[in-house]
Amino acid sequence: MAPAAPKSGDVIFASVDRVNAELFTLTYGAIVRQLITDLEEVEEVNKQLDQMGYNIGVRLVDEFLAKSNVSRCVDFRETAEVIAKVGFKMFLGVTASVTNWDAEGTTCSLILEDNPLVDFVELPDTCQGLHYCNILSGVVRGALEMVSMKTEVTWLRDMLRGDDIFELQVKLLKQVPEEYPYKDDE
Amino acid sequence: MAPAAPKSGDVIFASVDRVNAELFTLTYGAIVRQLITDLEEVEEVNKQLDQMGYNIGVRLVDEFLAKSNVSRCVDFRETAEVIAKVGFKMFLGVTASVTNWDAEGTTCSLILEDNPLVDFVELPDTCQGLHYCNILSGVVRGALEMVSMKTEVTWLRDMLRGDDIFELQVKLLKQVPEEYPYKDDE
Numbered sequence: 001m002a003p004a005a006p007k008s009g010d011v012i013f014a015s016v017d018r019v020n021a022e023l024f025t026l027t028y029g030a031i032v033r034q035l036i037t038d039l040e041e042v043e044e045v046n047k048q049l050d051q052m053g054y055n056i057g058v059r060l061v062d063e064f065l066a067k068s069n070v071s072r073c074v075d076f077r078e079t080a081e082v083i084a085k086v087g088f089k090m091f092l093g094v095t096a097s098v099t100n101w102d103a104e105g106t107t108c109s110l111i112l113e114d115n116p117l118v119d120f121v122e123l124p125d126t127c128q129g130l131h132y133c134n135i136l137s138g139v140v141r142g143a144l145e146m147v148s149m150k151t152e153v154t155w156l157r158d159m160l161r162g163d164d165i166f167e168l169q170v171k172l173l174k175q176v177p178e179e180y181p182y183k184d185d186e
Numbered sequence: 187m188a189p190a191a192p193k194s195g196d197v198i199f200a201s202v203d204r205v206n207a208e209l210f211t212l213t214y215g216a217i218v219r220q221l222i223t224d225l226e227e228v229e230e231v232n233k234q235l236d237q238m239g240y241n242i243g244v245r246l247v248d249e250f251l252a253k254s255n256v257s258r259c260v261d262f263r264e265t266a267e268v269i270a271k272v273g274f275k276m277f278l279g280v281t282a283s284v285t286n287w288d289a290e291g292t293t294c295s296l297i298l299e300d301n302p303l304v305d306f307v308e309l310p311d312t313c314q315g316l317h318y319c320n321i322l323s324g325v326v327r328g329a330l331e332m333v334s335m336k337t338e339v340t341w342l343r344d345m346l347r348g349d350d351i352f353e354l355q356v357k358l359l360k361q362v363p364e365e366y367p368y369k370d371d372e
Binding site: 013016017018019020021022023024026027028030031034035038048052055056059060063090091092093116135 | 204205206207209210216220221224234238241242245246249278279321
């Protein structure tokens with residue numbers, strides 16, 4: 001039997017269970033506030049958000065592969081497109097665009113113009129070093145690690161810091177295809 | 187002009203921005219885990235989750251009133267029904283039922299058979315005193331306080347503790363109608 005065709009992010013997003021985005025936004029805001037209170041140092045909060053995101057990404061990848069019918073991507077370029085168009089849509093309800101590729105095809109940027117995490121958010125002066133959305137960079141890193149791509153994920157632009165968009169740079173450090181946890185014919 | 191008719195929870199839920207429920211579930215799980223690590227005492231975690239929920243409820247009530255076209259409820263009975271049928275549906279995508287009323291009509295239970303917060307969750311033995319969903323009791327308490335109903339909200343049954351349903355008891359302590367922040371004709 002031919003494998004099922006990959007589904008679009010819109011189709012998957014329409015079919016999964018969802019909760020109200022404002023509830024999610026406020027709940028995420030409550031986490032960040034809690035971490036700032038508990039950890040005090042903004043750099044520590046950034047690290048902790050990234051680690052929480054990593055743990056989430058490691059688990060979300062299962063739902064992603066199960067629901068999207070996406071099979072193994074041929075290369076990092078295709079992987080980046082799938083994250084931007086299917087992954088972001090499926091989980092956050094928004095799509096990203098992929099740009100700023102380097103010559104080797106191992107570094108690119110995901111551009112988000114709309115980001116439900118930051119609705120109603122303004123950073124006070126005391127939090128200027130905060131990467132408020134660092135959970136997202138962690139999710140991307142964790143999810144990619146589960147499909148054997150070790151990456152470094154960095155915010156280059158951040159609307160909460162006055163930029164006009166969110167730009168998340170994803171740099172492929174190492175790819176270990178044989179550790180891929182799913183076989184195509186399973 | 188006649189006021190717009192109240193909308194059903196289904197209609198509102200279909201119209202608001204949403205995110206993937208699994209992302210929400212895992213993000214909430216990450217908060218709880220973080221609080222357990224930081225605060226150590228389960229009782230403190232319960233308090234903190236309730237307080238976070240309270241802060242969220244205080245803000246969510248605005249979106250609720252704006253989107254639902256619900257006007258002032260005539261009494262606590264009607265309020266409880268609106269929370270169960272419209273509020274829960276609008277934010278979590280599930281409805282609750284209202285039962286176990288006392289003779290005075292000031293105490294009732296909201297029954298949840300399905301709760302997206304606890305998908306995939308199992309409590310380890312070290313967390314047996316934890317009210318994992320305490321954010322919800324806080325949300326209900328905070329939202330009701332914004333419409334001038336001071337309440338006490340307590341979990342009577344909890345599926346993570348082996349019960350067959352979630353039962354959230356809501357007890358009206360005090361009602362101060364004149365502090366209601368919205369006039370019907372606004």
